[in-house]
Amino acid sequence: xxxxxxxxxxxxxxxxxxxxxxxxxxxxxxxxxxxxxxxxxxxxxxxxxxxxxxxxxxxxxxxxxxxxxxxxxxxxxxxxxxxxxxxxxxxxxxxxxxxxxxxxxxxxxxxxxxxxx
Amino acid sequence: xxxxxxxxxxxxxxxxxxxxxxxxxxxxxxxxxxxxxxxxxxxxxxxxxxxxxxxxxxxxxxxxxxxxxxxxxxxxxxxxxxxxxxxxxxxxxxxxxxxxxxxxxxxxxxxxx
Numbered sequence: 001x002x003x004x005x006x007x008x009x010x011x012x013x014x015x016x017x018x019x020x021x022x023x024x025x026x027x028x029x030x031x032x033x034x035x036x037x038x039x040x041x042x043x044x045x046x047x048x049x050x051x052x053x054x055x056x057x058x059x060x061x062x063x064x065x066x067x068x069x070x071x072x073x074x075x076x077x078x079x080x081x082x083x084x085x086x087x088x089x090x091x092x093x094x095x096x097x098x099x100x101x102x103x104x105x106x107x108x109x110x111x112x113x114x115x116x117x
Numbered sequence: 118x119x120x121x122x123x124x125x126x127x128x129x130x131x132x133x134x135x136x137x138x139x140x141x142x143x144x145x146x147x148x149x150x151x152x153x154x155x156x157x158x159x160x161x162x163x164x165x166x167x168x169x170x171x172x173x174x175x176x177x178x179x180x181x182x183x184x185x186x187x188x189x190x191x192x193x194x195x196x197x198x199x200x201x202x203x204x205x206x207x208x209x210x211x212x213x214x215x216x217x218x219x220x221x222x223x224x225x226x227x228x229x230x
Contacts, residue, residue: 034218097216104216
């Protein structure tokens with residue numbers, strides 16, 4: 001099946017620094033990728049929809065200047081958490097949308113755990 | 118807006134017990150419904166799906182039926198195993214075809230030998 005990777009899987013950073021997380025579709029092209037945030041023992045909250053070659057669409061309440069999304073190619077989207085603070089510590093998950101056999105399918109990456117000290 | 122509600126966990130069962138995890142939804146139009154599973158330390162995996170009313174999705178012994186009259190998509194398995202211990206998420210994708218998924222809060226299943 002289709003594979004989506006994320007890098008890094010774990011990151012610890014100091015407060016005030018920026019962190020970039022990569023999401024790659026390894027064996028298919030994805031014009032649309034999604035970024036989610038998951039708090040401990042809670043559901044996934046959609047942060048934004050990343051569209052190749054255009055600006056991301058952010059969900060209500062998500063600061064676009066803090067969570068910068070770049071979808072520069074059909075296989076790569078990046079999420080940059082700028083000036084990270086401890087409250088940004090979370091599990092960030094991306095997914096990539098593809099159409100296979102006429103069916104719309106979304107494949108998820110393994111997630112990136114961010115800890116801001 | 119669209120939403121998904123799951124039964125709260127954790128659900129603790131003995132091996133070979135019957136499993137039901139309730140899921141109800143609110144949506145306009147005709148959404149597609151999904152169950153995803155997240156094993157410890159891993160990402161989400163699609164378990165099963167149903168795209169229209171009365172469809173039954175099934176995989177690995179799990180099944181769920183899309184009930185439009187009760188707006189439900191309950192997950193069932195006749196005999197659980199220890200290896201089924203994971204977090205289960207019910208989700209819907211609206212009929213707008215943006216691909217956006219709305220997730221329930223997740224239900225943790227613990228199966229004891």
